[in-house]
Amino acid sequence: MRQPALGFLTVLSLSAFQAHAAPTQLFWGDTHLHTSYSGDAFAMGNETTDPETAYRFAKGQPVIHPFNRARVQLRRPLDFLVVADHAEYMGLMQLVRDKSPDLDSSENGQRLIDLWDSKSPKAVYYDIAGSVVRKSPYPDLLTSAIREPVWNKIIDAAENNNEPGKFTAFIGWEWSSIPNGSNLHRVIFTDKSGDTAKQYLPYDSTQSDKPEDLWRWLEQTSEKTGSDFVAIPHNSNISNGLMFNDVDSQGHPISAQYARTRMRWEPVAEVTQIKGDSETHPKLSPDDPFANFETYDHVMTFGAAREKDVDQKGNYARSALKRGLEIEESTGANPFKFGMIGSTDSHTGLSSASEPNFWGKFGVDSIPENKEMETAPDATGWDMSAAGMVAAWAEENTRESLFAAFKRKEVYATTGPRMQVRLFGGFDFTPDDLAQNDLAEIGYQKGVPMGGDLMDAPAGEAPRFLVHAVRDPQGANLDRIQIVKGWLDEQGKSHERVFNVALSDDRKDAGNDTQPVGNTVDLKTGHFTNSIGDPELVTLWTDPEFDSGQRAFYYARVLQIPTARHSTLDALALGKPRQEWTYRTVIQERAYSSPIWYTP
Structure with missing residues (x-):
């Protein structure tokens, strides 16, 4: 059932009331940001933007921007941030550049200083990265004496900027496993303070590139220090099908113990960021007309051979959620019962995820003139996406409260815009609930929020989903709300279907034949108008195909009206003739809620 959208002023007052009355508030952040302490960031034009x-x-x-040296500033600050520099040789590029005395006793350190002087910083980086890819690290550059001062600087920057109730600075890093060019990275962060974080050094892929070993280290470190951690799988579209594989690192079928361990440490997954979108793929979801969004077809091979027959099911979140149902049916545990978030993976040290204020993946592609430069194997700045963000429903803006929201998966992803999205599931919601001002309070009282579980449906009852979406106050109107359902049939095979559950402009639902919302983008200026779409959509939807004996998941996907892609804005700025525009001109930004699962 779709309710008429409210006027803009009413939207603002309703949202303000909810934030005051509901048990949780909405906070915006980025859990995947690199500074000059990451070797690839340093080599690609960011020598100055440190964690501070x-x-x-x-x-x-x-x-000051690290590459073009312009003054840059966020119009809307973030509420929280994880500086997630690569753990492998963290800060080493600075030490080599500065001919640090810390490298005096290191044979490889002196060799890299000579390489810097005789060739270039990039040559140094490729030497370092090559040692990781070849699995032949340099032990004399991985000593505590070299690593600890850099790690302490990162910790101190987080401690100096953490302001409970106002801004949360998490302590974290990125474990950068890349076996044969398959990106299996994880961003790791803790809710604990600097005193605790200084009791260990970040686990890196030179110690092991297998996630099972990472989880073992997290368990041991947790027991030793009292720390807790969240490990977030990197945007999975460039994992060569391995991120959500149906076997473990040794090729063995996934067991219940593997599934429980993975979910202990990896409650959420990154599904959208600068290197594209990982919700789904047109080949995996051929009946979904919105599946081909910011599809990124490049793999960071570093000279390794790309797998010829990639299992795309292991690359994308929706198929992983379906695979999780299948594995749970056979083992009793689901290894892919994750919430969904977005983050930037920016290497400029600047968390900017909006199309008109996108500062590129690296320093070098931050200006339109450099968009043709190769920033990854066979990829340029034009291929990159201005994305993404993570939204968290938490009681307050503190490490403890936000960390708990990640653990219970009450978080969601957007591709950049700050759309407010609520999703509740239950069996007791009624149409009258939509008329209430305290929509979230009703959601918590009668059901479970995104990330939650429904079990054992009452006889003759189907789950009902209360969904509320409000546009970004400084952005575009909404096109529609969809519910993506995945389920398991009697033969143990998974299926999916996308339902249009709320449409703007009083359009009628006709499935994939539903009338498009339209397009107001002016390709001469890149501007759009909010003369189409609605500022707010709210609905109560009941699954019309529910079978109480089948495992299932449901998540909301909220689409904006079309807006200009950053490539259009840069092409216009460069004065490129229209016939030379090789990238899509407009996009429909979106949000993905974390799922709600139903288990018989």
């Missing part, structure tokens, strides 16, 4: 600068930018302060 990254936090200043995230908090809304003006800073």
Whole structure:
């Protein structure tokens, strides 16, 4: 059932009331940001944006861009941030550049200093990265004496910028496993303070590139220090099908123990970021007309051979959620019962995820003139996406409260815009609930929020989903709300279907033949108008095909009306003739809620 959208002023007052009355508030952040302490960031034009600068930018302060040296500033600050520099040789590029005395006793350190002087910083980076890819690390560059001072600087920057109730600075890093060019990275962060974080050094892929070993280290470190951790699988579209594989790192079928361990440490997954979107793929979801969104077909091979027959099911979140149901049916545990988030993976140290304020993946592609430069194997700045963000429903803006929201999966992803999205599931919602001002309070009282579980449906009852979406106050109107359902049939085979559950402009639902919302983008200026779409959509939807004996999941996908892609804005700025525009001109930004699962 779709309710008429409210006027803009009413939307603002309703949202303000909810934030005050509901048990949780909405906070915006980025859990995947690199600074100059990451070797690839340093080599690609970011020698100056350190963790301290990254936090200043995230908090809304003006800073200097590391490459083009312009003053840059966020119009709307973030609420929380994870600086997630690569653990492998963290900060080493600075040490080599500065001919640090810390490298005096290191044979490889002196060799890299000579390489810097005789060739280039990039040559140094490729030497370092090659040692990781070849699995032949340099032990003399991985000593505590070299690593600890850099890690302490990262910790101190987070401690200096953490302001409970106002801004949360998490302590974290990225474990950068890349076997044969398959990206299996995880971003890891903790809710604990610097005193605790200084009791260990970040686990890196030179110690092991297998996630099972990472989880073992997390368990051991947790027991030793009292820390807790969240490990977030990197945007999975470039994993060569391995991120959500149906076997473990040794090729053995996934067991119940594997599934429980993975979910202990990896409650959420990153599904959208600068290197494209990982919700689904047109080949996996051929009946979904919105499946081909920011599809990114490049793999960071570093000279390794790309797998010829990639299992795309292991690359994308929706098929992983379906695979999880299948594995749970056979083992009793689901290894892919994850919530969904977005983040940038920016290597500029600047968390900017909006199309008109996108500063590129690296420093070098931050200006339109450099968009043709190769920033990854066979990829340029034009291929990159201005994305994404993570939204968390939490009681307050503190490490403890936000961390708990990640653990219970009450978080969601957007591709950049700050759309407010609520999803509740239950068996007791009624149409009258939609007329109430305290929509979220009713949702918590009668059901479970995104990330939650429904079990054992009452006889003759189907789950009902209360969905509420409000546009970004500074952005585009909404096109529609959809519910994506995945389920398991009697033979143990998974299926999916996308339902249009709320449409703007009083359109009628006709499945994939539903009238498009339209397009107001002016390709001469890149501007759009909110003369189409609705500022708010709210609905109560009941699954019309529910079978109480079948495992299932449901998540909301919210689409905006079309807006200009950053490539259009840059092409216009460069004065490129229209016939030379090789990238899509407009996109429909979106949000993905974390799922709600039904188990018989």
